[in-house]
Amino acid sequence: MNSGIVIRAEGLGKRFLIGTRDERRTVASRLRRALTGGTSQRELWALRGLDLQVRRGDIFGIIGPNGAGKSTLLLLLARILAPSSGHLRVKGKTDPFFQLAAGLRPNLSVLDNLSLCAALLGIPRREFQRRLPRILDFSGLHDYLYARYGELSSGLAARLPFAVALHADLDIILIDEMLAVGDRAFQAQSIESFKALASRGKTLVLVSHSLEMVRSLCSRALYLRQGEAVFCGDAATAVKRFIADVDGAEAPPRS
């Protein structure tokens, strides 16, 4: 039973130090702080005291209002951020399907960006070349191979890293509102591939504002509010709790 758990968090917390408005992070301000002893930073806990277990093959949803800590949690799971408190164990290769396009280069061709994206996701060059036809089939970018990446429409542009990441042999796939872009056909195709991945024993963690999708796609879900877990368990119940809170206007979104 225990071996099936790929994500285990205990008391997980993430704190950011936020500079005050009028102070920038400079050597000069650091020197001033050292001399006066004052601090210009305040703490912000984006996530606090979170316990979480996700099993292999799960499609796990994360819902909650803006500023609830959903994206922070994904970045922690991806090991891009480090926890400030608690423990987190993630078994397997993972990467967030976050704003993957943000790391790419709009001035270069689609093909150049495909190989860069593959290298960033840890696909060796030879393996990438072997998988390229499948990646192109999935993304439908055949006709744009030598176009400048920045010239693609945002929907097409988002397909590129998405398609590469789906072919990157990730064990845990972290998705943050990725499906907001792309047309209906591409969305349907993506949802099919999520289901196929999950049935092959891959784990999906899905952050979404589309409650309908969370309810239909996910087996379990976490409802986060102001960095703390309100509910973790059955997806339908999580969605129900969230809707009840929003309807009752009990959850004023925190900026």
Place this chain on the structure above:
Amino acid sequence: MRQDSSARTTFPYGDLLWEMTRGEILMRDQGTVLGFLWTLLHPILMFVVLYGLFSKWIGKFVDQYVAYLLIGLVLWNFFQKATVYALGSLRRARGTILNYRFPREIVVFSSLGAVSWSSLLEICVLMGALIFLGQTPRWTWLLLPGLLALELLLAASVGLFLAVWGAEYQDLERIWDVLTSALFYLTPVFYPLDILSPDKRALLRLNPLTQIIQAFRDCAISGRLPDPTAILILFLGGLILAAAGLFLLRRREFEITDKLLV
């Protein structure tokens, strides 16, 4: 657990370094001839100004002043551009760092690689100019790539520290700008060491760039061999400093990400 360890050990480090370096080069427009000519313009302009001003005066002390000055400028430019570019590298790669999990030093190394590429082209032009000026290739020219590699090691070791601190402090770019301006005059780029008093000369010899530029001139112009102990000390020092820089970057990796995020 098995997958965890295999994912770590088989990361295609070389592939990513190559992809990112190639991207940097293409982004800086050095994939094109015109882009490269633009980067040549800066050293050429510097050369024209400095040569015009000082050839009569300093030319009296230095044999082959044109070659002397050209070598000084190209090698200085390499160090200056490499460190400045490394300094801003993590900040520029914010989008990549926040969205992908990969060894962060690749960002710094790929910036250094892009600068090395353009400097290598400059050096090819320089060697052509030396032959044009009547220098005959000597066997000591075989040592020149080693000296360039040594300069790259030095730039990398400084660059790693600058990259870490540059991600943290927004004004470091300006501070480094001022410091390198001072360092330019503290390095015998356009003047010979001989015109200085002995104690100042000794002081400037502590500057690693002095050693490298002088060694390059010795090998390229006069066919003299550089002092092996000085080179060995520079090499070991550079290696230790680079290892320390790498250690710092890896230890501060998550703090850097936090600071890039908020």
